[in-house]
Amino acid sequence: MKAHKKIALLPIGSKVVRSTMLAAGAALCLAGLLMVVFQFLALRSTLLRDLQVQARIVGNNSTAALLFSDARAAEEILGGLSASPSVQSANISLGSMPLAQFRRNGAPVPELPQSAGGESLHYYGMDYIEVQEPVRIDKKIVGSVSIRATLLPLYRRAFAFAGFTAIATLGSFALAWLLVRRMRAAVAQAEQNLHLLAHVDPVTCLPNRNAFNDKLAYTLKRADRQETAVSLLLLDLDNFKVVNDTLGHDTGDKLLRLVAERLTQTLRSTDIICRIGGDEFVVIVEPADDEVEPDQVARKILRALADPFMVETHQLFVSASIGVSVYPKDAGDSAAVIRCADIAMYHAKNKGKNAYEVFHEDMAAKASKRLALEANLRKALQNNELSLHYQPQIDVRSGRMRGMEVLARWNCAALGGPVSPAEFIPVAEESGVIVPLGRWVLQTAIRQAAAWRKMGLLEDIEHVAVNLSACQTKDVQLMYEVQALLMETGLPPRLLELEITEGVLMENVNANIALLHKIQAAGIHLSIDDFGTGYSSMAYLKRFPIDQLKIDRSFVNSVPGDGAAIAKAIIAMAHSLNLSVVAEGVETEEQVAFLSDAGCDVMQGFYFARPMPAEQLEALLREGKLWAA
Numbered sequence: 246m247k248a249h250k251k252i253a254l255l256p257i258g259s260k261v262v263r264s265t266m267l268a269a270g271a272a273l274c275l276a277g278l279l280m281v282v283f284q285f286l287a288l289r290s291t292l293l294r295d296l297q298v299q300a301r302i303v304g305n306n307s308t309a310a311l312l313f314s315d316a317r318a319a320e321e322i323l324g325g326l327s328a329s330p331s332v333q334s335a336n337i338s339l340g341s342m343p344l345a346q347f348r349r350n351g352a353p354v355p356e357l358p359q360s361a362g363g364e365s366l367h368y369y370g371m372d373y374i375e376v377q378e379p380v381r382i383d384k385k386i387v388g389s390v391s392i393r394a395t396l397l398p399l400y401r402r403a404f405a406f407a408g409f410t411a412i413a414t415l416g417s418f419a420l421a422w423l424l425v426r427r428m429r430a431a432v433a434q435a436e437q438n439l440h441l442l443a444h445v446d447p448v449t450c451l452p453n454r455n456a457f458n459d460k461l462a463y464t465l466k467r468a469d470r471q472e473t474a475v476s477l478l479l480l481d482l483d484n485f486k487v488v489n490d491t492l493g494h495d496t497g498d499k500l501l502r503l504v505a506e507r508l509t510q511t512l513r514s515t516d517i518i519c520r521i522g523g524d525e526f527v528v529i530v531e532p533a534d535d536e537v538e539p540d541q542v543a544r545k546i547l548r549a550l551a552d553p554f555m556v557e558t559h560q561l562f563v564s565a566s567i568g569v570s571v572y573p574k575d576a577g578d579s580a581a582v583i584r585c586a587d588i589a590m591y592h593a594k595n596k597g598k599n600a601y602e603v604f605h606e607d608m609a610a611k612a613s614k615r616l617a618l619e620a621n622l623r624k625a626l627q628n629n630e631l632s633l634h635y636q637p638q639i640d641v642r643s644g645r646m647r648g649m650e651v652l653a654r655w656n657c658a659a660l661g662g663p664v665s666p667a668e669f670i671p672v673a674e675e676s677g678v679i680v681p682l683g684r685w686v687l688q689t690a691i692r693q694a695a696a697w698r699k700m701g702l703l704e705d706i707e708h709v710a711v712n713l714s715a716c717q718t719k720d721v722q723l724m725y726e727v728q729a730l731l732m733e734t735g736l737p738p739r740l741l742e743l744e745i746t747e748g749v750l751m752e753n754v755n756a757n758i759a760l761l762h763k764i765q766a767a768g769i770h771l772s773i774d775d776f777g778t779g780y781s782s783m784a785y786l787k788r789f790p791i792d793q794l795k796i797d798r799s800f801v802n803s804v805p806g807d808g809a810a811i812a813k814a815i816i817a818m819a820h821s822l823n824l825s826v827v828a829e830g831v832e833t834e835e836q837v838a839f840l841s842d843a844g845c846d847v848m849q850g851f852y853f854a855r856p857m858p859a860e861q862l863e864a865l866l867r868e869g870k871l872w873a874a
């Protein structure tokens with residue numbers, strides 16, 4: 246997988262983190278400095294208190310020496326201060342006259358002037374401190390004791406403390422830095438994961454829809470600057486849903502990965518491949534020669550997907566419908582160029598899948614026609630523009646009408662006349678209009694059948710068949726509504742047949758099996774329409790509680806030629822499962838002969854009768870018409 250190997254780390258917050266670390270470092274240094282100053286001041290005031298205590302002790306001990314002006318005794322007392330290493334010098338004064346002195350290694354003597362009021366004095370020099378305490382006898386000041394001490398040991402301790410604080414600060418800073426780095430790495434990883442989630446499809450590792458939008462916008466801008474063209478190929482995998490529903494999502498995901506790999510191997514490294522939805526991929530090709538290149542790329546993709554994919558033990562075949570549009574030829578911005586590719590893809594799907602279509606103007610016209618169709622279809626019910634036609638189904642052996650298929654018809658005033666169901670039913674399905682439309686068809690058909698039954702016209706008729714669309718099979722109200730209608734009209738459930746196409750059944754096998762069981766439990770007849778086109782297997786058929794298979798018209802069309810073997814196989818298989826077989830779209834005598842020989846039970850087609858309004862069918866019922874088969 247190519248486009249996402251390198252996803253740059255986002256610089257979110259890196260500046261913030263750097264400034265925060267700097268601010269934290271500065272705050273730590275300032276705090277360290279303040280602690281050192283505080284420590285120094287605390288030590289200095291402790292020293293001051295110690296010296297003052299010592300001076301008072303010396304003063305108390307010196308009263309006798311002062312009384313008798315005994316300098317020797319005073320010196321002896323001062324000598325006791327030599328035990329204090331910080332004391333440099335001291336003196337005892339009698340009045341203002343020095344009586345005795347102590348000096349360590351020629352240190353200067355205390356210089357504090359004699360206090361006039363006899364109060365304690367002290368003075369801080371740069372590297373020393375001096376204190377002076379008065380000496381009293383009977384509250385009368387007779388002299389004073391002055392001590393000078395060095396501050397150097399204090400400085401040393403303060404420096405030691407500063408060193409320790411600096412190491413602690415640096416250590417804390419380094420630890421914080423390490424933690425922040427680790428946190429940054431974790432944040433960067435989280436950012437990277439977020440980026441991946443936001444821009445990369447986790448199943449295929451291809452850029453996702455978000456990334457595609459960014460890349461397309463960027464590519465179109467570059468194409469504008471360089472005056473080149475860009476092709477957009479929108480790929481929708483045909484029948485991928487069947488794989489997902491029948492083999493499970495894990496297998497579906499593996500298949501998607503293999504498809505992504507194959508696309509990556511097939512296309513040029515400059516082509517941008519993205520997965521933008523369940524089974525939707527998109528390829529941006531630039532620069533494109535807007536006449537030739539998109540076709541070639543589309544053909545290349547279809548060829549590459551033609552080989553089977555091995556997923557676990559399953560050999561899976563995947564085809565794609567590809568819509569191609571070219572910027573700026575078809576559209577002038579990202580949204581429009583995507584819309585054009587989408588319209589082209591829709592045409593490719595309608596072409597019968599495993600095909601590509603390059604967008605052209607007519608398609609846009611068709612797309613707007615489709616929009617008009619949809620808008621009018623929404624009003625068709627209120628405007629009473631819908632009606633039902635009925636097509637007889639003939640029992641091959643007796644030549645009698647055995648059933649009939651109900652087919653919707655739409656005569657649209659705004660669009661100037663009848664619109665074919667082949668055109669409006671798919672639009673109704675895609676737009677959801679099929680739900681109210683299908684409900685109306687069921688109501689009208691059941692009421693009509695009940696009326697005919699009351700007239701005694703359905704004696705020989707086994708079933709009146711109504712088509713169910715994909716949307717209707719998902720409508721949880723469906724069964725309640727059908728049963729309520731049967732109750733209301735009194736039509737026996739066995740007279741109603743519901744036709745579900747094989748393709749719709751296989752779209753969501755498990756949910757549909759549950760629905761089929763409900764239909765069967767209600768006593769309603771069940772038929773699989775368009776059989777042979779929907780990839781079901783014998784194994785599935787056994788699980789479906791059904792009564793009948795309708796061989797798809799495409800096979801009937803080609804009997805006794807290419808479709809012969811398939812038609813025969815379907816008839817044999819259906820009979821082996823005790824199912825009756827209807828051949829639809831029977832148009833020729835030859836087809837009738839072939840299908841009769843093959844054992845087909847019932848036939849329906851223009852050879853016997855076209856779909857007709859209720860009055861005409863009623864006439865046939867009254868007549869009890871027999872067909873020569």
Ligand SMILES: Nc1nc2c(ncn2[C@@H]2O[C@H](COP(=O)(O)O[C@H]3[C@@H](O)[C@H](n4cnc5c(=O)[nH]c(N)nc54)O[C@@H]3COP(=O)(O)O)[C@@H](O)[C@H]2O)c(=O)[nH]1
Nearest residue numbers: 652653666667670686712713714829830831832849850851
């Ligand atoms: N969910 C619903 N689907 C409906 C409803 N009404 C119709 N349809 C589906 O629309 C498709 C087209 O229907 P229509 O144009 O009515 O075609 C039917 C027949 O007219 C046609 N047919 C019958 N015999 C022949 C024949 O000999 N030759 C020939 N070329 N065409 C023939 O086949 C259509 C019936 O097909 P099927 O249903 O598969 O039996 C069609 O898919 C309808 O099912 C609706 O109310 N709901």
